Amino acid sequence: MKILIVEDEQALNSSIVDYLRQEGYTCESAAEYTAARYKIIDFDYACVVVDITLPGGSGLELVRLLKENSPETGIIIISAKDALGDKINGLEIGADDYLTKPFHLSELNARLKSIIRRRNFSGQKVISFGDLEVIPDSADVRVKGKKVVLTKKEHDLLLYFLSNQKRVVTKESIAEHLWGDHIDGLDSLDFVYTHIKNLRRKLMDAGSTDYIQNVYGLGYKFSDA
Amino acid sequence: MRILTKTSLYYALVSVAVFLVGGILFYTTMREEIYDEVDDQLFTDKENIINYIRVHDRLPNVTSGISEAILVKEANMAAPIMEQLADTLIFSTYDEEYIPYRRLTFTAYQGDKPYEYTILKSLMDFQDLVESTVLAMLWTFVLLLIGLFFVNYLVSRHTWQNFYSTLYKIKRYRLAQQEPLQLSATNIKEFKELNEVITSMTDKIHSDYINLKEFTEDASHEIQTPLAVVKSKIELFMQSDNLTSEQAGMLSDMYGAINRLSRLNKSLILLTRIENREFQVQDEVPLQEVIKEQVSILQEFAAVRNITLQALELEEVYLKMNRGLAEVLVTNLLNNAIKHNHDNGYIRVYLTADKLCVANSGAKLEEVPDYLFRRFKRASAAVESLGIGLALVKKISEVYSFRYEYQFKEEHKLCIHFDSRS
Numbered sequence: 001m002k003i004l005i006v007e008d009e010q011a012l013n014s015s016i017v018d019y020l021r022q023e024g025y026t027c028e029s030a031a032e033y034t035a036a037r038y039k040i041i042d043f044d045y046a047c048v049v050v051d052i053t054l055p056g057g058s059g060l061e062l063v064r065l066l067k068e069n070s071p072e073t074g075i076i077i078i079s080a081k082d083a084l085g086d087k088i089n090g091l092e093i094g095a096d097d098y099l100t101k102p103f104h105l106s107e108l109n110a111r112l113k114s115i116i117r118r119r120n121f122s123g124q125k126v127i128s129f130g131d132l133e134v135i136p137d138s139a140d141v142r143v144k145g146k147k148v149v150l151t152k153k154e155h156d157l158l159l160y161f162l163s164n165q166k167r168v169v170t171k172e173s174i175a176e177h178l179w180g181d182h183i184d185g186l187d188s189l190d191f192v193y194t195h196i197k198n199l200r201r202k203l204m205d206a207g208s209t210d211y212i213q214n215v216y217g218l219g220y221k222f223s224d225a
Numbered sequence: 226m227r228i229l230t231k232t233s234l235y236y237a238l239v240s241v242a243v244f245l246v247g248g249i250l251f252y253t254t255m256r257e258e259i260y261d262e263v264d265d266q267l268f269t270d271k272e273n274i275i276n277y278i279r280v281h282d283r284l285p286n287v288t289s290g291i292s293e294a295i296l297v298k299e300a301n302m303a304a305p306i307m308e309q310l311a312d313t314l315i316f317s318t319y320d321e322e323y324i325p326y327r328r329l330t331f332t333a334y335q336g337d338k339p340y341e342y343t344i345l346k347s348l349m350d351f352q353d354l355v356e357s358t359v360l361a362m363l364w365t366f367v368l369l370l371i372g373l374f375f376v377n378y379l380v381s382r383h384t385w386q387n388f389y390s391t392l393y394k395i396k397r398y399r400l401a402q403q404e405p406l407q408l409s410a411t412n413i414k415e416f417k418e419l420n421e422v423i424t425s426m427t428d429k430i431h432s433d434y435i436n437l438k439e440f441t442e443d444a445s446h447e448i449q450t451p452l453a454v455v456k457s458k459i460e461l462f463m464q465s466d467n468l469t470s471e472q473a474g475m476l477s478d479m480y481g482a483i484n485r486l487s488r489l490n491k492s493l494i495l496l497t498r499i500e501n502r503e504f505q506v507q508d509e510v511p512l513q514e515v516i517k518e519q520v521s522i523l524q525e526f527a528a529v530r531n532i533t534l535q536a537l538e539l540e541e542v543y544l545k546m547n548r549g550l551a552e553v554l555v556t557n558l559l560n561n562a563i564k565h566n567h568d569n570g571y572i573r574v575y576l577t578a579d580k581l582c583v584a585n586s587g588a589k590l591e592e593v594p595d596y597l598f599r600r601f602k603r604a605s606a607a608v609e610s611l612g613i614g615l616a617l618v619k620k621i622s623e624v625y626s627f628r629y630e631y632q633f634k635e636e637h638k639l640c641i642h643f644d645s646r647s
Contacts, residue, residue: 009450015457080449102453102487105460168463172484216473218463
């Protein structure tokens with residue numbers, strides 16, 4: 001599956017490419033408008049991650065071009081501007097999601113996966129992981145075929161882990177993923193811990209292996225290894 | 226004291242002095258003149274009497290003459306009064322009061338026999354004259370004051386109009402507003418100069434302010450990308466196998482700091498954008514809905530510390546503002562109430578037509594409440610916070626002309642009054 005990263009900041013571009021390559025995607029990158037334009041015209045991508053401010057032109061133009069040429073391509077806008085206008089504009093002309101810099105790579109990855117899932121399989125694909133089977137958009141979670149009832153937050157958390165399997169996912173990125181900006185200044189990391197504890201207990205009570213590993217206090221890794 | 230009041234007062238004081246001195250001068254001159262006149266009449270009578278005696282060689286009929294009364298009696302031979310002019314008071318039974326008289330006493334000889342004549346002339350007319358003069362002057366004075374008042378009024382309406390318009394505009398001038406100060410043109414030299422000085426001064430300040438603001442804005446935005454780079458690199462770094470626990474610890478600290486910095490930067494950008502009024506006023510925002518929503522989101526956080534978070538009063542209130550900012554306002558008020566609460570405490574939200582109040586149990590504050598609304602000010606170092614929440618609340622209140630107020634009476638109470646005039 002091919003992903004195009006359009007970002008003029010080379011270091012950030014390579015971070016995204018590295019992270020996504022480890023996820024098994026084929027990644028290409030473009031650092032300015034014209035290069036990105038040629039790539040979009042010449043190749044088909046499953047998803048394009050595009051910065052708005054680019055040397056040589058606007059990322060929004062690229063979004064328009066993509067919508068015309070290959071409407072099935074998923075589009076995520078990443079921008080340093082948290083301007084509501086930009087966001088609405090971007091989503092209106094057809095972007096699927098909008099992320100403000102600086103973002104967590106795990107968050108970008110989760111959103112990318114969610115878009116690809118929705119586009120390719122109409123959201124009905126079952127994600128399997130060891131004993132687990134999850135149908136993302138119907139809140140259906142099964143352990144060895146047995147249904148487990150999770151709260152909305154626990155379900156979101158599980159999906160986030162599944163999107164970033166075998167990767168270190170930080171507590172901060174989990175908190176932001178679950179609560180967004182609402183929790184600014186609150187001791188949200190404790191809540192992350194509480195939710196993880198509950199999720200782990202529910203899955204293990206249903207007979208699942210404990211997949212959630214604590215990594216040196218950095219965060220958690222969802223892994224069967 | 227207004228400058229016109231002040232000048233009027235001086236005018237009035239000078240007028241009083243002028244009228245006093247003028248009155249006294251007038252009085253003495255009049256008195257002089259009248260005494261002269263009266264004395265002339267008295268002496269005329271005297272001349273007539275002496276002439277009559279010389280011509281006819283007998284005493285004249287005493288009632289004749291210009292004066293009111295001519296009295297005659299035989300004089301003391303030993304010490305005749307040759308001529309004496311004096312003022313005297315005579316009781317008038319008709320008016321039942323003393324009436325001032327001018328008296329001339331002299332001795333006339335019929336042959337060798339001396340007769341003492343006393344001629345009296347009433348000064349009543351003179352006193353009447355003084356009274357009417359004082360009255361006239363008083364009236365003139367009153368008229369002058371009224372005139373002064375009108376002149377002031379007219380002068381203030383016309384000449385000072387420019388000055389007051391300038392003053393009004395400066396008073397209402399806010400640096401944060403986008404357009405520069407516009408003062409109305411005037412043809413009075415002093416005001417023209419004043420306007421020029423003020424305009425050039427505010428223009429300079431305004432452009433400095435804009436520069437500084439743009440710098441802050443640009444800086445905040447430019448910081449986002451390097452932050453994103455660092456953040457992503459740390460995240461990638463974390464993915465490497467074989468991390469020692471020391472390395473992991475360092476990464477964790479770095480990541481924490483970067484996150485804090487990026488949250489801070491985001492809040493600062495938000496603050497600047499609110500200040501720049503980049504948020505369009507949308508339709509009427511149903512505040513009660515926003516509160517319900519935020520209360521349900523934050524319920525979880527309150528529950529962990531066993532804090533009861535309740536919206537006790539929720540009237541339907543629709544405000545003309547940006548919905549996103551309404552959410553920021555409510556969230557920050559509630560977050561603040563959770564943060565500065567103690568375990569097992571409570572938070573009560575009251576929304577009425579004119580105000581939103583958030584009351585919470587918590588220790589009394591040491592600081593002056595106003596201090597807390599400034600950015601980076603925290604009640605205690607122990608609480609993990611950016612110290613920017615209430616600054617956001619304040620800024621949003623300012624943009625929509627809400628009035629915020631903090632009280633401590635057994636509980637903390639932060640209120641936002643929607644009607645700034647109340």
